[in-house]
Amino acid sequence: MTSVKPRRSDTTRAAILGAARERFAADGYDRATIRAIAADAGIDPSMVMRYYGNKEKLFAAAADFDLRMPDLAAVPREEAGATLLRHALTRWQDDETMFALMRAGVTNEAAADRLRAIIADQVAPEVAKLCADPAQVPVRAGLVATQLLGLALCRFVVRIPPVSTMSTDDAVRWVGPALQRYLLGD
Amino acid sequence: MTSVKPRRSDTTRAAILGAARERFAADGYDRATIRAIAADAGIDPSMVMRYYGNKEKLFAAAADFDLRMPDLAAVPREEAGATLLRHALTRWQDDETMFALMRAGVTNEAAADRLRAIIADQVAPEVAKLCADPAQVPVRAGLVATQLLGLALCRFVVRIPPVSTMSTDDAVRWVGPALQRYLLGD
DNA sequence: GTCTATAATTCGATAGAC
DNA sequence: GTCTATCGAATTATAGAC
Numbered sequence: 001m002t003s004v005k006p007r008r009s010d011t012t013r014a015a016i017l018g019a020a021r022e023r024f025a026a027d028g029y030d031r032a033t034i035r036a037i038a039a040d041a042g043i044d045p046s047m048v049m050r051y052y053g054n055k056e057k058l059f060a061a062a063a064d065f066d067l068r069m070p071d072l073a074a075v076p077r078e079e080a081g082a083t084l085l086r087h088a089l090t091r092w093q094d095d096e097t098m099f100a101l102m103r104a105g106v107t108n109e110a111a112a113d114r115l116r117a118i119i120a121d122q123v124a125p126e127v128a129k130l131c132a133d134p135a136q137v138p139v140r141a142g143l144v145a146t147q148l149l150g151l152a153l154c155r156f157v158v159r160i161p162p163v164s165t166m167s168t169d170d171a172v173r174w175v176g177p178a179l180q181r182y183l184l185g186d
Numbered sequence: 187m188t189s190v191k192p193r194r195s196d197t198t199r200a201a202i203l204g205a206a207r208e209r210f211a212a213d214g215y216d217r218a219t220i221r222a223i224a225a226d227a228g229i230d231p232s233m234v235m236r237y238y239g240n241k242e243k244l245f246a247a248a249a250d251f252d253l254r255m256p257d258l259a260a261v262p263r264e265e266a267g268a269t270l271l272r273h274a275l276t277r278w279q280d281d282e283t284m285f286a287l288m289r290a291g292v293t294n295e296a297a298a299d300r301l302r303a304i305i306a307d308q309v310a311p312e313v314a315k316l317c318a319d320p321a322q323v324p325v326r327a328g329l330v331a332t333q334l335l336g337l338a339l340c341r342f343v344v345r346i347p348p349v350s351t352m353s354t355d356d357a358v359r360w361v362g363p364a365l366q367r368y369l370l371g372d
Numbered sequence: 373g374t375c376t377a378t379a380a381t382t383c384g385a386t387a388g389a390c
Numbered sequence: 391g392t393c394t395a396t397c398g399a400a401t402t403a404t405a406g407a408c
Contacts, residue, residue: 027293028216028292028293030214030216030217030293031216031293102292103292103293105343105344106214106288106289106292106339106343106344107213107214107216107217107289112344112345115344115346116344116345116346116347119346138347138348139348139349139352139360142340142346142347142348142349143349143360143361145336145340145346145349146333146336146337146339146340146341146349146361147332147333147336147364148336149336149339149340149344150331150332150333150334150335150336150337150339151332151336153292153332153335153336153339154328154331154332154335155332157291157292158291158292158298158301158302158335159298159302160301160302160305160328160331161302161324161328162324162325162328163325163328163329163331163332166325174325174329174368175329175332177367177371178333178364178367178368181363181364182360182364185363
């Protein structure tokens with residue numbers, strides 16, 4: 001065994017972070033209280049402060065989201081939109097951090113910054129692989145964001161039927177072409 | 187003169203409602219405090235309670251939004267998407283209530299209900315005018331919502347450049363076709 | 373009709389015992 | 391490393407004077 005025994009504190013840190021992600025995702029920044037997060041993690045509220053300093057820093061730690069973007073250059077060009085969309089739909093459900101960012105991002109500037117950074121650092125580079133004109137990359141990445149975040153908002157956050165109830169396949173069929181156009185169209 | 191002299195209370199009611207709309211739009215439900223709304227309206231916080239009972243009812247009164255949808259049957263079919271989009275972009279800026287609904291709707295169920303009602307009662311009927319198959323109306327209206335709300339989110343709320351900085355004309359050029367497809371495509 | 377005063381909570385954050 | 395106890399600030403909401 002080369003691994004060291006995890007200190008008690010590491011377990012607690014992880015429990016806090018997990019509970020924080022769930023609460024921020026479900027309730028947004030303001031309504032997710034440190035007291036509730038601590039209760040979910042089964043520890044005292046003061047421990048949250050001890051480990052993360054304050055609520056703002058706790059959110060910063062919990063809101064670290066990796067979209068794990070697929071390599072859009074590795075699929076046929078005409079399937080880029082559908083590939084991106086299918087990936088996003090499943091990734092959001094694996095990791096609820098995206099919902100925490102959206103629920104917080106509409107009123108919290110730090111969360112909005114994170115969302116902007118995700119577009120710029122994770123989405124835009126993949127768009128750049130497909131886009132002939134480098135000057136168009138930021139616009140196209142932003143347009144992809146309008147459709148992707150709009151779908152997330154209507155399907156998972158505000159839950160507007162039938163968008164919230166349709167199958168993943170139907171969602172890809174309906175919305176995929178819009179992304180395809182933002183990625184490669186015109 | 188057939189008009190009656192407006193009672194002082196009517197002026198106050200209107201001032202409260204206007205201030206509430208601004209605050210809810212700028213800060214969301216939780217951060218928009220009754221104290222701040224009263225200060226903006228130039229009256230005492232207790233007056234807000236007297237006129238509207240509680241914060242929840244005040245929001246319900248302030249969040250009444252009429253999209254004033256254009257008659258999409260009155261324009262050439264190929265211009266339906268662009269017409270709808272241009273109208274929405276200007277309407278949102280005339281009346282900031284839409285932003286109040288979005289900022290609140292991600293964490294407040296009453297606000298989310300309002301958003302769903304706007305799609306069902308205001309957007310869907312116009313979609314129905316264009317859509318041959320009545321069974322597709324709810325889906326198409328929901329898809330229109332994903333793109334419209336996603337654009338509002340990225341352009342005005344989270345402010346993702348260059349989507350937040352591009353001209354109305356550019357926004358219509360880029361996003362119009364996506365709406366056109368949701369309204370009439372396939 | 374308007375405001376003063378305050379009740380009743382709830383929250384983030386801190387101090388310090390063990 | 392963990393918890394008890396509590397502070398100080400902010401909030402919604404109410405009671406009642408004028």
